[in-house]
Amino acid sequence: MRPAQPITLYGFKLSGHSHRAELMLRLLGLPFTFQPIDLAGGEQRSERFRQLNPFATVPVIDDAGTVVADSVAILVYLAQRYDPDRNWLPTDPAMAAQIQRWLSVAQGWLAFGPARARIILKFGGEYDLAAAQALAERLFKILEAELTARPFLVGDRATLADIAASVGARAKDFGLSVDFRQSNHEGELVTWIQDARDSAKAIIINPGGFSHTSVALLDALIFTELPVIEVHLSNIHRRESFRHRSFVSTAAQGVIMGLGPTGYLLAVEAAADILKAAKPQGAQSQGAQSKSKKRRA
DSSP states (O other): OOOOOOOOEEOTTTTTHHHHHHHHHHHTTTTTTEEETTTTTGGHHHHHHHHHHHTTOOOOOEEETEESSHHHHHHHHHHHHHHHOOOOSSHHHHHHHHHHHHHHHHHIHHHHHHHHHHHHHHHOOOOOOHHHHHHHHHHHHHHHHHHHOSSSSTTSSHHHHHHHHHHHHHHHTTTOOOEEOOOSOHHHHHHHHHHHHHHHEEEEEGGGGGGOOOOOHHHHHHTTTOOEEEEEOGGGGGGGGSSSSOOOTTTEEEEEESSHHHHHHHHHHHHHHHHHHOOOTTTTOOOEEEESSSOOO
């Protein structure tokens, strides 16, 4: 099932909550347009935006007149409306209850722990940093125990629970931070990749359709001299023959494909291993930059 027209996503690119909603849209392969909201300028408090969400927070989606606010509510709505197989939010009561528990964790421990610490450190938020970091450490210990025992938080495949916890939590396990970026425009991707030379330590990229056409992305990745991990949610060698060649692979230290969203988690782990092997004794970890063109590659 697909929407009759593209879904509008109102959000902020540096918001983890907005990223969560955008990631779900892409994993479901749904057409959407991103409408940026100027949080610093207070646009979320405008009368126009409050008509969408009286709580004045992002993200919000408008699906042909059906307006849904809050990232977790958006995940549930999209999974129930556009995933007929109910893989992301199973109908089994026990599994659904376990997923709901992790959605609650995302709105609680994750929001007031690592997410709040990020707001303090990146945006100068006036909160208690020590309390946020302490809660984050407790959460990451629980996540580490859960994901050491099995590859997913609930069941034997990725669900909304994993989307809610997100790749950022996995990166924190390795002392890394992740800067998520997405664009459908080749030139913008090239600019971001070139900028990463001075701001990132590695690049994880899902180049989508640009894999098979873009020499510009290849040149930009080579220019950075950074470790590059290429990710494809599907196995491109099981698709049309013209998709079997990826220009980006020439610049990539490794390629992960066909494992769905798990590929991103594996890419973070691979990037951490590469950086650890290359890091001089006593050096500090900085970050991995994740860039993707679209969901399916």
